[in-house]
Amino acid sequence: MVNRPCLDCGVLTPNTRCGPCRKQRDNQRYARRGSATERGYGYAYRQRRDGVLADATHCTTCGEPFTPDNPATGGHVVDLRTLPRQERKASAATAELAPQCQDCNYGWNRQRPGADRHAE
16 A cells, blocks of 8 residues: 555655544534534434334334344435435434334445345
8 A cells, every 4th residue: 555645744644644634634524513403313303213213123124123233223214415415404303214224224325336235
């Protein structure tokens, strides 16, 4: 692997930023992100999510049963990533939820089109 200069400080690193600069940049990004409540995931959302998950036993996306390694989460029926940025916060609080396994709900960014999500 070729080392290249950090984008912020110029120290040679195998990544785009060295460890300290990456941590500083991540901290700045998370500070701008806002709390869960500010992003629309406050008390009302948690109550709805808990109601959806109360009797759920299987993922509505893949049909797999929930396990301790792949627990139930409240996934949005409408993919919020498809909405304009200004509409996401309001939609997160009111969007319809469905029980999804953690792999299906959190794994969208690792998922390749056409790949089997639960393949070993």
